[in-house]
Amino acid sequence: MIRLILLLIIAVCGATLPAQVAVFHDNPATAARTVDPFLIAQTAAMRPDRIADLIREPWDRYTMRVQLDPSGPRLSGEVTVQFTNRSEVDFDTIWFHLYPNHPDFGGRLDVTSAQLDGIPVPSRTLHGDTLIGLLTPHAIAPGQRATITMTFTARAPRNASQRIFGAYNMEAGVWSIASFYPLLARYIPGMGWDTRPIVARGDFTVSAMALYDVTVEAPADWRLVASGSRITYQANDSGNQLARFVSGPQREFYLAALQGLAQASAEVDGTRVVSYFRPDDPAAGERSLAIATTALRVFNQRFGVYPYAELEVIQAALTQFYGMEYPGVVLIEQSLYQRDDRVLETTIAHEISHQWWYGLVGNDAQGEAWLDEGLASYSQILYYEMIGVPEQAQAELDAFRTVYRRLRERGGDAPLATPPAGLDNGRYVPVVYAKGALFFHALRQRIGEEAFNAFLQGYVAAAGYREIAGPDLLRAAEQACECELDDLFHNWVITATEVTIP
Numbered sequence: 001m002i003r004l005i006l007l008l009i010i011a012v013c014g015a016t017l018p019a020q021v022a023v024f025h026d027n028p029a030t031a032a033r034t035v036d037p038f039l040i041a042q043t044a045a046m047r048p049d050r051i052a053d054l055i056r057e058p059w060d061r062y063t064m065r066v067q068l069d070p071s072g073p074r075l076s077g078e079v080t081v082q083f084t085n086r087s088e089v090d091f092d093t094i095w096f097h098l099y100p101n102h103p104d105f106g107g108r109l110d111v112t113s114a115q116l117d118g119i120p121v122p123s124r125t126l127h128g129d130t131l132i133g134l135l136t137p138h139a140i141a142p143g144q145r146a147t148i149t150m151t152f153t154a155r156a157p158r159n160a161s162q163r164i165f166g167a168y169n170m171e172a173g174v175w176s177i178a179s180f181y182p183l184l185a186r187y188i189p190g191m192g193w194d195t196r197p198i199v200a201r202g203d204f205t206v207s208a209m210a211l212y213d214v215t216v217e218a219p220a221d222w223r224l225v226a227s228g229s230r231i232t233y234q235a236n237d238s239g240n241q242l243a244r245f246v247s248g249p250q251r252e253f254y255l256a257a258l259q260g261l262a263q264a265s266a267e268v269d270g271t272r273v274v275s276y277f278r279p280d281d282p283a284a285g286e287r288s289l290a291i292a293t294t295a296l297r298v299f300n301q302r303f304g305v306y307p308y309a310e311l312e313v314i315q316a317a318l319t320q321f322y323g324m325e326y327p328g329v330v331l332i333e334q335s336l337y338q339r340d341d342r343v344l345e346t347t348i349a350h351e352i353s354h355q356w357w358y359g360l361v362g363n364d365a366q367g368e369a370w371l372d373e374g375l376a377s378y379s380q381i382l383y384y385e386m387i388g389v390p391e392q393a394q395a396e397l398d399a400f401r402t403v404y405r406r407l408r409e410r411g412g413d414a415p416l417a418t419p420p421a422g423l424d425n426g427r428y429v430p431v432v433y434a435k436g437a438l439f440f441h442a443l444r445q446r447i448g449e450e451a452f453n454a455f456l457q458g459y460v461a462a463a464g465y466r467e468i469a470g471p472d473l474l475r476a477a478e479q480a481c482e483c484e485l486d487d488l489f490h491n492w493v494i495t496a497t498e499v500t501i502p
């Protein structure tokens, strides 16, 4: 996400299946009977050379069927989650996030029925119905699989982006339907279920990688855009469409329904990039596509290749922030398309870099937000360096220095590891984004260009599809430089030592 406050300051400153997926079992004699149709469908979401990523882990699987009623706007659906208890303890409650019940979403998500392995189960909710716990009739042991089916209804606000989180909202031709379904909470070894109340500072969603197979029914005059790739489409006589999407391994499933937007598309390194924009300024729309394709190309080179078949950019009414990242989809505030400075470019680059920092390399956005936001902010600088606009890279860096210096002048410095909940008094953006970006600049200066590049590539290669914490980043950097960085980490991340601003 990019919040308004920081960018205001910046603006002033200037399918072939590999055998293992098709078969998925060792014994060729039984291959015909052991083909996994769920997994085969998923291959459409991946670049052909990354299909094997689908079997890196036995990810949980969501199968959903959703009916959209834009006149509400409201929706209803059924979700089946096949999950495995990967912890060391028995589960007697299984927790799901119900994000639309948070006041910042301004909507409602109600679970109308719940079953575990076909048996109806009771439930209880927590923190203003933002979490639902399904009480299991029998303990689910470590390693045991279970299938949960829930039916749900949801509604969303209209024209709410001036007041609340615009990504769950219908406005300006975009029904953005983020986090609309019961999303399995994470179980953290040694801590238990992640049932913390949501902190409305920064990104809301923290969830584990999973595979999604989602069929959406909606009026045919709405364009559906979602995480992953659409694999089937049917229009029926009653004016409805039925579209099926598969995601590949993703941290959540994003869905939007668009009306009246134009589109332009291009291909980058085997990924189809589509930009959706308001038709009144097609030049700005084409520009958004050009920026997105450039960003994807340079980040592919610098970080390692984006493994999915599609990436979408949507011009949306976010109003209170400039951009928001979801798996395979980024939202960009509509007013940026009319500006003659570089804020549209910076925002698109930032949000697309989140496909690596948040998407591939996951972290606890509600606990260590700097891990993804700091590196996404520093990616703005890398982007401008790589496209040969060093003066803008310098301007971005100077903006972060200014924000961080002002924070220190008012005595607001805090360790990067401070959870967003502890960053009150306007300190969230200066610490997480500005100081976070400067940490990566300090790291780069310390270990040198070659090791810094090795760090970026090695970090994605080792931590891709996983969730990491601060010490994992330290380890990845130390491996890249073959040096000790404990002092750097201690001064910037663990404590608020008065560091030299790089």
Ligand SMILES: [Zn+2]
Pocket (backbone or CB within 6 Å): 001, 002, 350, 351, 354, 373, 376
């Ligand atoms: Zn961000």
